[in-house]
Amino acid sequence: MSADAATHDDHTPSMWDWRRWVLSTNHKDIGTMYLVFAIFAGIIGGGLSGLIRWELMEPGLQVFTGEDTGWGALFGNAHNYNVVTTMHALIMIFFMVMPAMIGGFGNWFVPLMIGAPDMAFPRMNNISFWLLPASFALALMSMFVPGAGADLGFGGGWVLYPPLSTSGHNGPAMDLLILSLHIAGVSSILGAINFITTIFNMRAPGMTIHKMPLFVWSVLVTVFLLLLSLPVLAGALTMLLTDRNFGTAFFAPEGGGDPVMYQHLFWFFGHPEVYILILPGFGIVSHIVSTFSRKPIFGYLGMAYAMVAIGFIGFIVWAHHMYTVGMPVDLKAYFVAATMVIAVPTGIKIFSWIATMWGGSIEFRTPMMWAIGFIFLFTVGGVTGVVLANAGVDQALHDTYYVVAHFHYVLSLGAVFAIFAGWYYWFEKIFGVKYNSFLARAQFFFFFIGANVIFFPQHFLGLNGMPRRYVDYPDAFEFWNAVSSWGYVIMLVGMVLFFAVLIDAMIRRRKADANPWGEGATTLEWTLSSPPPFHQFSELPKIK
Amino acid sequence: MPDLYGEAMRFLTALALTWTTFAAGAFATPGQPTDGALGLQPAVTPIMEDIVSFHNILLVIITVITLFVMGLLIYVMIRYNRKANPTPSKFSHNTLLEVVWTAVPVLILIGIAIPSFPLLYKQDVIPAEIDFTLKATGNQWNWSYEYPDHEVAEYFSNMVEDEDLEPGQLRNLSVDYPLVVPVNATVRLQVTASDVIHNWAMPAFGTKMDAIPGRINEAWFQATQEGVYYGQCSELCGLRHAFMPIEVHVVPQDVFDAWIAAKAEDEYSEAADAIIAEYSAARETRLAQLD
Numbered sequence: 001m002s003a004d005a006a007t008h009d010d011h012t013p014s015m016w017d018w019r020r021w022v023l024s025t026n027h028k029d030i031g032t033m034y035l036v037f038a039i040f041a042g043i044i045g046g047g048l049s050g051l052i053r054w055e056l057m058e059p060g061l062q063v064f065t066g067e068d069t070g071w072g073a074l075f076g077n078a079h080n081y082n083v084v085t086t087m088h089a090l091i092m093i094f095f096m097v098m099p100a101m102i103g104g105f106g107n108w109f110v111p112l113m114i115g116a117p118d119m120a121f122p123r124m125n126n127i128s129f130w131l132l133p134a135s136f137a138l139a140l141m142s143m144f145v146p147g148a149g150a151d152l153g154f155g156g157g158w159v160l161y162p163p164l165s166t167s168g169h170n171g172p173a174m175d176l177l178i179l180s181l182h183i184a185g186v187s188s189i190l191g192a193i194n195f196i197t198t199i200f201n202m203r204a205p206g207m208t209i210h211k212m213p214l215f216v217w218s219v220l221v222t223v224f225l226l227l228l229s230l231p232v233l234a235g236a237l238t239m240l241l242t243d244r245n246f247g248t249a250f251f252a253p254e255g256g257g258d259p260v261m262y263q264h265l266f267w268f269f270g271h272p273e274v275y276i277l278i279l280p281g282f283g284i285v286s287h288i289v290s291t292f293s294r295k296p297i298f299g300y301l302g303m304a305y306a307m308v309a310i311g312f313i314g315f316i317v318w319a320h321h322m323y324t325v326g327m328p329v330d331l332k333a334y335f336v337a338a339t340m341v342i343a344v345p346t347g348i349k350i351f352s353w354i355a356t357m358w359g360g361s362i363e364f365r366t367p368m369m370w371a372i373g374f375i376f377l378f379t380v381g382g383v384t385g386v387v388l389a390n391a392g393v394d395q396a397l398h399d400t401y402y403v404v405a406h407f408h409y410v411l412s413l414g415a416v417f418a419i420f421a422g423w424y425y426w427f428e429k430i431f432g433v434k435y436n437s438f439l440a441r442a443q444f445f446f447f448f449i450g451a452n453v454i455f456f457p458q459h460f461l462g463l464n465g466m467p468r469r470y471v472d473y474p475d476a477f478e479f480w481n482a483v484s485s486w487g488y489v490i491m492l493v494g495m496v497l498f499f500a501v502l503i504d505a506m507i508r509r510r511k512a513d514a515n516p517w518g519e520g521a522t523t524l525e526w527t528l529s530s531p532p533p534f535h536q537f538s539e540l541p542k543i544k
Numbered sequence: 545m546p547d548l549y550g551e552a553m554r555f556l557t558a559l560a561l562t563w564t565t566f567a568a569g570a571f572a573t574p575g576q577p578t579d580g581a582l583g584l585q586p587a588v589t590p591i592m593e594d595i596v597s598f599h600n601i602l603l604v605i606i607t608v609i610t611l612f613v614m615g616l617l618i619y620v621m622i623r624y625n626r627k628a629n630p631t632p633s634k635f636s637h638n639t640l641l642e643v644v645w646t647a648v649p650v651l652i653l654i655g656i657a658i659p660s661f662p663l664l665y666k667q668d669v670i671p672a673e674i675d676f677t678l679k680a681t682g683n684q685w686n687w688s689y690e691y692p693d694h695e696v697a698e699y700f701s702n703m704v705e706d707e708d709l710e711p712g713q714l715r716n717l718s719v720d721y722p723l724v725v726p727v728n729a730t731v732r733l734q735v736t737a738s739d740v741i742h743n744w745a746m747p748a749f750g751t752k753m754d755a756i757p758g759r760i761n762e763a764w765f766q767a768t769q770e771g772v773y774y775g776q777c778s779e780l781c782g783l784r785h786a787f788m789p790i791e792v793h794v795v796p797q798d799v800f801d802a803w804i805a806a807k808a809e810d811e812y813s814e815a816a817d818a819i820i821a822e823y824s825a826a827r828e829t830r831l832a833q834l835d
Contacts, residue, residue, distance in 0.1 A: 059715070079783045148782060157780045163757060164740040168684075168782055253758020259741060260756060293624070294632040299642055324743060324778075325754045326761035329668035333661060340653045344646060350613060351645040357620040359633040364625065372617060379613045383606035390656065392663035393602065395752050396584060396595050399743065399778040463599075464581045465747035467778045470786040474716045474774075476577035 012534040022130075025122035026534065027107045030129050032430065034103030037132060038419075041095035044140075046495065048088040050488060053454070055081060057485035059475045079148055081471040082155025083173075087143060089158035090177075093277065094184045095136050097411070100419050101280035102191060102226075103129065106219045108430060110195060112525040112532065113213045115204025115541045120197040124190050131187035138180035146171030157469060159266055162251040162259050166243045175244065178237050185230045185237075192223035192230075204524075206543035210304075213523045214297060217304045218283025221311040225272040225279075228315070233269035236262055260325050267318035275314040277411055278378075279307055281418025282349060285371045287523065288425050289353050292368035293360025294520040299352045306345035306352075313342050323391045324398050332391045339389035346382055350375060365517070366440040370421035373448050374414060381409025384459065399469075402462025408455045420447070420498075427505070428512035432531035435505040439497055446494030453487030575748045575773030576714060585747045588769045588794070592750030594663050601659065605652065667750070670764045675729040682735070682742025682755035682777065685784035689723050694804050697811035703787045712828060717774040722791040724820065726800035730766045743779035746790060754779055767794040772824070799823050 013020040024030050051074070055063040064084075066077035074080070107125065111118055119125045143153040147169050154173040156164040165174055199220050203212065212220075239250040240262070249255020251262045290297040297303060320339045323332055353375050362368070384406040388394050397403060420443075427435050457480035466477045473481065512530040515521050528536055572578040574586040587593040622628065679690040681698075690698045701719045709715060725731055735744045737755035745752040746765070753763040767773070775790040795803070799819060806816035 077783070078786065082780065082782070082785070151783065155782065161741060161780075164780065164782060168740045253756075258758065260759070295634065296636040298636050298638075300636065302642055324752050325756065326759065329665055332668065333664060336660060336664065337657065340657065343653060344649050347649040348642070348646060351641075354613070354616050354620060355638070355641065356636075357617075357624060359629070359635060360620075360624050361629050361632040362621065362625045364621075372621070376614060376617055380610055383609055386653075386656070387599070387602050387606060390598070390602070390660040390664075392660055392667060393595055393599050395667055396592070396599070396747065396750055398752055399745075460582045463584050464577045465585055465745075465776075466577065467745070467776050467786075469780045470776075472716060472786050474577055474714060474776075476579045476581075479580040 023126070024129075025118070025126055027111050027119045027122070027125060028430075028532065028534075030125050031104050031107030031109075033129055034099045034107060034132075035105075035423075035430075037129075037136075038096050038100035038104055041091050041099070041136060045088055045091035045096050048084045048091065050492070051075075051084050052081075052088065053485040053488040055471060056473070056481045058482065059473060059478050061472055064471055074143075076152065078471040079151040079155045080153060082157070082469060083143055083147065083153030085469055086155055086158050087139065087153070090139060090181075091136075092411075093158070093273070094181070095132065095139070097277045097415050097419065098188065099132060101277070101284075101415070101422075102188075102195075102219065102222060103132075105215075105284065105419075105422050105426065106191075106195060106222075106280065109426065109525055110198060110216055110219055111202070112528065112536065113216050113523050114199065114202060114207055115524050115537050115543065116198060116202035117535060117537045119194050120202055121194045124194050128187050128191040128194065131183050131190075135180045135183035135187065138176050138183065142173040142176035142180065145173050145176065147173035159263075159270065160237075160240065161266075162240060162243065162262050165240055166251060175241065178241050181237055182234060185234050188226050189230050192226040195219055195223040196227070204537070204540045204543055210301065211543060212304075213283075214286040214300070214303055214307075215280070215283035215523075218279045218281075218286075218307055221307045222276050222279045225276050225311050225314065229269040229272040229276075232265055233273075236265035236269070239265075260322070263322050263325060264319065267321045268315070270321065271318040272311070272314045274407070274411070275310060277415045278418075279311065281374065281415050281422075282307060284418050284422040284425070285353065285374050286356075288367045288371040288421050289356050289375075291425075291517050291520040291522075292363045292365055292371075293357045294363075294518070295356055295360040296522075297352070298355035298358075299348070302348055303352050306348045309345040310342060313338065313345070317342065320389060320391075320394075323394045336389060336391050340386060342389075343382065343386050350379055350382075366435075366437045366444065367421045367425035369441060369444050370417050370424060373444065374417040374421060377409055377413035377417060377448075377451070381406055381411075381414055384409065396465075397462055399467055400462035401458040401466045401468055404468050405455050405458035405462060408451075408458070413451045413455065417447070420444070425517075426525075428516050429525055429528075429530045429532070431505065432512050432529075433505050433508070434510040434512050434516070435501050436508075439501045439504060443494045443497035443501065446490055446497060450487050450489075450491030450494055453490055454484050455487070457481075457483045457487075574769065575771055576717065577747075587748065587750065588767050588771070588773065589749045589751075589765045590768070591667050591765065592748060594666065595750045598659050598663050602656065605656065609652075667763075670732055670762055671730055673730065674732045674764065675726075677732045677734060678723070678725070679734040679736070679760075680723070680744050680755065680790075682737040682739075682744065682781070682788075684739050684782055685777075685788040687719075687723075687742075687744070687777075687788060687790060691804065694808055696804060696807045699811065701791070703789050714774065716787065717776070717789045717791065719789060719791040721817075722772070722793045722820070724793045724795060724800060724803055725767060726797045727770050727794050728766065728768055729797075729800075731764060733763045733765065735761045735763065740781050741779050742777050742781045742788070744775070744790060745778035746773060746775035746792060748773045749775075749792075751775075752778055767792070770794050770796060770827070772827070793820065793823065795823050 064081040069075045147153045154177050242248040249257040251257045251259050317339045319335045461480050514529050515526040587596050676693040681688045686702045688698050688700045701721050704718045735753045735755045737757045742755040749765040751765050753761045773792045777788045803816050803819045806813040
């Protein structure tokens, strides 16, 4: 009887059994679904950014000319351009980076790294995932229903500032977007509860909180940020919804409300959100740097508590996104000081990664190249953040392309590079097959060069005064915009190579090793086969 | 005791100046962007001058930090790769090092804060002695201006459409009727909006203020050079966000007085329009002579 049960438990259901995926309670299967979902959303979000760079390649209107093409919001007028920038941001944040890092890598490797058989609430894990496609569908639908007048889609920016998102968009597109973000928020909150419970209660015997791998630390901090910030977003969204449909006036000045109040609520969520996007990347990069330097991570406790500090400070700096709304000057001064403090724990992380490599025996395997690229590019994005933190200079740079360059350096080149680093670090573990490292390295070089060519010139555009979210610009911004758009073409080649790596691995199916990285890879996932058994750690590992 | 901080800042500024002369392009026309430019637009107000010099300091600091990190990365990649260093050492702590890389950034940040806060307060606190008040209202999608101290009726400032551009006008920047202010006057600017949030931004002045319905925000500027200056709406406001520019003519005091008198008498005064046109033409001639 018990032998039968054991055989049954070890049996991996067929790939082609729909119940395996739709009804899944297995953290690895759910993690895989999150990763596939993120790739799918990434294609759409990346495609939208292609429309943006195509439009901005030269002055005048190229793509969003206002002629009816039958493509709805995709090739429409200037409003549809705003829709595309809005959806690019929302898709990349809520449906690409977060699902990849927290849902994908978090689900896969938090239980494996702490020696747990699965997540604490496997069924809740299932609903966390399946809410996302529903949310994504609503977001995509919003692009094809009326937003402002007859114009399709919501074009008010991902920040959804009222009155543009209330009286400025009278159509149902914004309502669909509100519902979409509500559902995405519920999904993330459920996931956060699941991770917190798992990490606090299901660590293997002997794994004290100060022995936890740094990726687990990073996810723990991230999900606390989610749990504390998303309800505030939910509140703000609900107020938008009732302002729009039920006659309330939370943010409507004609009814005694205040549009600036919305901005405070939004950024109280929004600033922790940007750390939610990058923190898991910190964890991933720490493991990779340590593995390929064949050295233990330098200053483990400092690294862990630097993330805790970044998470905490992330909650008290929100109004640095709002220096131009007319805040009292003393309040601005506070936010300047608090914001600059973030540079200290971030600096600790950068220097600790370099110190981990110092004295090591570094092997430049594919994940290590992405990780080193991450460290450098994140530094560039970090120092421009210090510039923007100063309200005095921000007065010149606020809402210009300098800001766009800054946050793409930390997110598009920071978070996304960390995702690719993690992808190539754990690819064999997840899929059980090897990948072609030549193609993967080529992808890295195209990405590294392409992303820099896209985003570095945007610093110059911003300094010279080009505002963001502009469908057309004065002729004097042409040169750097053209350079930036060519960078997109280079990055696109990298993207093609990414799929080439996938297809190559799929066709050749070379059996993966349990631990392809050697003695430097010390966390528990490398003690299991690749891919790991459908259920692992039936007997809990003991941590010395 | 020598003023070490001042000396250091003067050195850094001199260093940065070399970069910015190249960066802003010595050929840059004040008040508008320059193709291929690398830096901020030339300053025409004391505030913008301070922003430019503070940014120059910051640029040096962040460039040095970035190059330092890049240098360290390149060094470890060469010195500690598997060929050069087959046996890794196992250290994972160095208290002194950790204290240093916590303390040094703190000191750098304090160094940044010292010029940062005075600049912030200088920008934000309206001077006690102002010459007059101007009111700008953001609308979807144009700006309207009032001179409450001069009894000039509110007038609208619309972008000149591409097909109506005249020689010398700039696409997406020129407007049908500019804002007019006298040179060297200290102007208090009140900004609000009639529908959604807009932002009145003028790069050459270092002014950027949200126009929010239901609120009046205040800023100030003192333009010290005559000329024509362009800015653009800097808060997403819908369909024609990119097409509601701001054009300011900074004119001699007597030209301003003549214009405001004519404009106050009759809001559609052709005499007032002629004064603006004449000033612009005279300025064009002078610029042509300079070339």
